Amino acid sequence: MRNVWRNVLGAVFVLVLALAVVIRPSAHQGFTAQVGQSVGNIAVVSASGQSVALARLLDHHAALINFWATWCPACRMELPNLTAAVTPASRLLLVSQGSAGSTSAFLGRYHIPSRLSWYDPDGHVFNAFFVTTLPTSYFVNRNGIIVSKIVGPMTPALLRQNLAAAEQNQED
Amino acid sequence: MYIPSQVLLGPLPLFNVLLIAAAALAFVLQERMKAPGRVQDLLWALILGGLLGDKGIYIATDPAYFVHNPSHLIFTPESRLGLWGAAAGAGLALLSVLVYHRKRWALSDLDAIALTVSPALALWAMGFNWIGVATRIPLLTIATRHLNHFATYFLWAILMAVGSGVIWILRRSHSLKPGQIAGVFLMTTAITTVLASLTAASRGNPFTSLQWVAVVLALAGYRLMGG
Numbered sequence: 001m002r003n004v005w006r007n008v009l010g011a012v013f014v015l016v017l018a019l020a021v022v023i024r025p026s027a028h029q030g031f032t033a034q035v036g037q038s039v040g041n042i043a044v045v046s047a048s049g050q051s052v053a054l055a056r057l058l059d060h061h062a063a064l065i066n067f068w069a070t071w072c073p074a075c076r077m078e079l080p081n082l083t084a085a086v087t088p089a090s091r092l093l094l095v096s097q098g099s100a101g102s103t104s105a106f107l108g109r110y111h112i113p114s115r116l117s118w119y120d121p122d123g124h125v126f127n128a129f130f131v132t133t134l135p136t137s138y139f140v141n142r143n144g145i146i147v148s149k150i151v152g153p154m155t156p157a158l159l160r161q162n163l164a165a166a167e168q169n170q171e172d
Numbered sequence: 173m174y175i176p177s178q179v180l181l182g183p184l185p186l187f188n189v190l191l192i193a194a195a196a197l198a199f200v201l202q203e204r205m206k207a208p209g210r211v212q213d214l215l216w217a218l219i220l221g222g223l224l225g226d227k228g229i230y231i232a233t234d235p236a237y238f239v240h241n242p243s244h245l246i247f248t249p250e251s252r253l254g255l256w257g258a259a260a261g262a263g264l265a266l267l268s269v270l271v272y273h274r275k276r277w278a279l280s281d282l283d284a285i286a287l288t289v290s291p292a293l294a295l296w297a298m299g300f301n302w303i304g305v306a307t308r309i310p311l312l313t314i315a316t317r318h319l320n321h322f323a324t325y326f327l328w329a330i331l332m333a334v335g336s337g338v339i340w341i342l343r344r345s346h347s348l349k350p351g352q353i354a355g356v357f358l359m360t361t362a363i364t365t366v367l368a369s370l371t372a373a374s375r376g377n378p379f380t381s382l383q384w385v386a387v388v389l390a391l392a393g394y395r396l397m398g399g
Contacts, residue, residue: 006397009359013390016366021378023370073183074247123318132303132319133177133250152249155234 173323217265225261279351286357297329335360358393
């Protein structure tokens with residue numbers, strides 16, 4: 001192989017690397033679901049179709065906001081652990097895109113009250129939190145600030161550890 | 173395009189199914205090329221070491237839970253912990269194989285690895301959850317569940333497939349020195365990785381971790397292409 005091909009590929013690499021410095025994705029404005037941001041203004045929908053802001057649902061409690069789906073086997077694996085881990089100082093919000101009727105019936109099989117279930121029929125909440133893997137869990141403190149995020153099903157130890165950190169966090 | 177992490181084939185996520193398919197493809201290609209046994213050992217070490225490291229680190233953090241629920245090991249969190257476990261497991265296993273065959277390694281082994289790993293990576297990439305910035309480019313947009321983001325994994329898979337085609341053509345049509353095909357593979361992988369990363373939102377200073385990995389690959393590739 002002649003050195004010319006080596007140099008051509010080398011030059012192409014340097015060029016794309018330079019592009020990586022020049023063409024940088026524009027900085028996001030507003031809510032991007034990063035640690036330190038507030039979730040208070042995001043609204044979810046109740047089983048009766050009423051839109052409710054997360055700030056109102058959290059009501060100055062630390063919380064675990066869990067994005068899930070009934071068809072997702074990994075979500076079903078962690079579901080029983082979620083209610084067991086939540087303490088009086090924290091709240092659990094289950095957010096899904098399914099229909100209210102079938103989701104409530106599904107949760108009933110796990111003895112989970114349907115009042116914990118909230119909905120995102122048009123997908124704007126999933127998009128705002130950039131949820132691409134189910135389940136995805138956000139832990140927020142009593143001020144509604146994101147403290148941590150876990151993608152995929154959590155072990156009970158991981159769940160307790162993150163919830164305790166959210167309960168102790170005082171960031172405003 | 174689809175969201176890879178939300179596609180399940182039976183009880184298994186697409187990522188796992190494609191990993192199995194990619195490993196099978198790599199082994200079939202190695203058989204066809206009559207690659208030395210030590211190259212096959214290396215591939216086994218990479219796959220098994222990575223898997224055991226990834227799952228093992230979660231077992232170590234919560235052993236009682238996984239003893240009672242072994243099936244839960246199919247789905248473990250996507251975290252740095254798992255990445256570190258996989259890297260450590262694969263690294264240890266690779267080192268063991270390298271040491272075991274220490275006197276027999278040749279530069280041509282690198283070519284055999286490149287020719288089999290390259291198409292396997294292209295196939296496996298279709299299951300990566302690598303999703304980029306908001307876009308509406310036809311074919312490269314994930315349009316399910318209202319997402320409208322760049323299917324970066326798909327772009328990378330296509331570019332890797334093109335790179336595979338290039339090195340397989342090079343193998344057939346040119347008389348190359350040992351190690352040069354591996355050099356081209358590393359160079360094309362570095363270029364395609366940086367190109368795909370341009371569509372992703374993550375930013376570095378000046379580069380992301382992945383782009384730094386690409387720099388290392390490019391330097392190694394440039395060195396090997398020299399023959």
